[in-house]
Amino acid sequence: MPQPSRTVFRAAWPIINEQHTPAELIAEATELLPDLAAESGAVLCGPAEFDTTQTAAEAAIPGLEHFDGYVLVATAPATAAAAPPVRAPKRPAPDRLRADAVEAGLRGDDVVLSDAERRAAATIALQDGMTIxxxxxxxxVDVDDLVQLLANAPELVA
Incomplete structure (x- = not known):
């Protein structure tokens, strides 16, 4: 039986709350990584390496080209899952960040965003000079709701 070919799984989170240490961000991301890999059809087969020293532009993160700040990047060895799970579309969990959804929100597309994704999109828009x-x-969304969402930023946006 042939061995599955190994590849690399990569995930990134914009760091929008710099009051937390890299160790705190990495600890939270470590818990999220296996589920993110599984949702992408990958199985992690080794420990992840984390980097908080690159901006989104330097790390070339698709979907975060407009984010002008540092990102937490996780890179881990992985294999393709036997078959990706078939799931009905659902609202994303509040602690997950889908870069394609953030980009769609920035374009004004009619897309369902989690609070974390909406917060990331709003942060990018404001950094690019857009008014609230x-x-x-x-x-x-309503302006007051967006202001409240930005004021209640969690520890890690993922």
Missing amino acids: ERAAQRLH
Whole structure:
């Protein structure tokens, strides 16, 4: 029986709350990584390495090209899962970040975003000079709700 070929699984989170140490961010990301890999059809087969020294642009993270800040990047050896699970579309968990959804939100597409994704998209929009009112309009939310969401940032956006 042939051995599955090994590849690399990579995940990234924008660091929007710099009050937490890299160790705290890595600890939280370590817990999330196996589920993220599984959702992507990968099985981790070794420990992850983490890097917090690159900006989103330096790390070339698809979907975070407009984020002007540091990112936590996890890279781990992985294999392809036997068959990706078939799941009905659902609202993402609040602690997961889908870069493609964030980009779609920034474009103003009608996409279901978790609070973490909405917060990341709003942060990027504001860093790019967009007003809070325009960001709220683009993300299809009320301005007051967006202000409250940004004020209640969790420890790690994933």
